[in-house]
Amino acid sequence: MDGKIKLLTVEEVAQHNKEGDLWTIIDAKFHPGGKAVLLDDEVRGKDCTELFYSLHRSEVLLRPQYARLQIGTIVGEEERFKPLPPGSLSPVPYGEPAWLTRPFKSPYYKESHYRLHKEFRKICDELIIPEAKRCEETGDRISQKLGPGPHLKGLKLLAGLLLGQESARAGQRGFIDGFLAGAYIGSKVVALAISEAFAGSDVSGLRCTARKSEDGKWWIVNGTKKWITNGTFADYFTTACRTSKHGLTMIVIPRGPGVETKPIKTSYSSTAGTAFVSFDDVRVPVSHTLGEVDKGLKVILSNFNHERWGMVVNTVQLMRNIVDETLR
Incomplete structure (x- = not known):
């Protein structure tokens, strides 16, 4: 392969259906695959998008280590699942708190809360969630770049519900405890x-x-x-x-x-x-x-009052994660 993404037809993909020359279509893309999984008559050279998503999350296709497997895209087809840009709201019903779902209006949240949420969610998507996944896989201590810094000096944050909720979107309970537990108690660790x-x-x-x-x-x-x-x-x-x-x-x-x-x-x-x-x-x-x-x-x-309250916030968001993951 020359490393370039090609435009090919479904018919052309279908010609590559043998061991040693095996392609399959996944969400308007096609990938070479190993014989242990892909030599099935319902898979080789065919569109196996439904089968793939019954076994894998859509994010799997975005991992850098798998980029080399994408040979091209299918002419006239569009991707079913496109990654949302950092900071985006989930399109899944009940995947977000009601106050974030327009046109619902909560008397407890001002426009400043919406602005804070938008910026902090982007930070979570770009920095905190990838760090959470890395730490859970390696067991490493949380990077200190995410710890208290001079940008918080002299400031009082009253949006604990919002910040706790967004951090819990990482879905990694050990990381959440290590990341937030000390913050409930003091500004250092x-x-x-x-x-x-x-x-x-x-x-x-x-x-x-x-x-x-x-x-x-x-x-x-x-x-x-x-x-x-x-x-x-x-x-x-x-x-x-x-x-x-x-x-x-x-x-x-x-x-x-x-x-x-x-x-x-x-x-x-x-x-x-x-x-x-x-x-x-x-x-x-x-x-x-x-x-x-x-x-x-x-x-x-x-x-304990606000520590347990923080646990409730995290737990509710983790349940939202399940809804979002199941329906997405």
């Missing part, structure tokens, strides 16, 4: 360190302790945490510590001497950075206390 092997998520049963030094200037933290999202690469750990028999205190512990993290393999992804975290006589300034001493449960539950 911060892990929420609450769950323990002894108590799971039973906050009242936590055993990690913090006691004050004799001069009252330091917390001395000892204990372990388990299943901590972002733990393997977190800069800080927002940690629930027992400071009295019936009281918990939230302390922000920086990664440093006495802090050790070990990766935990999970059944869904290593991209979330799930870790076992241990604190061994870790000295933390008392100024790192969040809220009041012995009243950390209030801090924990107030964070």
